[in-house]
Amino acid sequence: MVKRVCRICSLVSETEKQFCVECGTSFFDDGSQSTSGVSTVANSKATASLVIGVLGFVLFGLVLGAIAIVLSSMAKREMRQEPSRYNNKGAATVGLVLGIVDLIAGAFFVGAIF
Ligand SMILES: [Zn+2]
Structure with missing residues (x-):
């Protein structure tokens, strides 16, 4: 028994x-399983892309915007390879959008100086 x-x-x-x-x-x-039964992790590159994208609003828009876009595309590639592993696809998308906005804002900023 x-x-x-x-x-x-x-x-x-x-x-x-x-x-x-x-x-x-x-x-x-x-007791550790999530509601979907699949444990997921946050993609660190997607998170970094989001954070850097936000920072790019404040400083170094051209540089940080470019970094945010690169990190986001790397994160999205990893997410395509393992779609069920990551739970922060939104962060990669937002990071990409922020990166593009940063580049545009940075370009205007540079254009205003020169
Ligand atoms: Zn009991």
């Missing part, structure tokens, strides 16, 4: 039941 201890109510079960008779918690549920 298998002994299982409920992780919620600490009831010791000596039956073959897959669920705790006291609180209904599954003994085979480790």
Whole structure:
């Protein structure tokens, strides 16, 4: 007979039941799974693209805008290869848009000086 201890109510079960008779918690549920059942991570390049894109509004628009666009395209390529792994596709898209806006704003800024 298998002994299982409920992780919620600490009831010791000596039956073959897959669920705790006291609180209904599954003994085979480790509690870490997401609602989709697939664990995802944030793509760091997408996040960096977003952050740099925002920074580009304030300073070095041409440089940071270009970096944001490059990081975003790299992130999007990684996301195409492993679509189910990453959960921040929006960040890559926003980073790309911000990068383009930064470039345009930076170009106007440079044009205003010279
Ligand atoms: Zn229980």
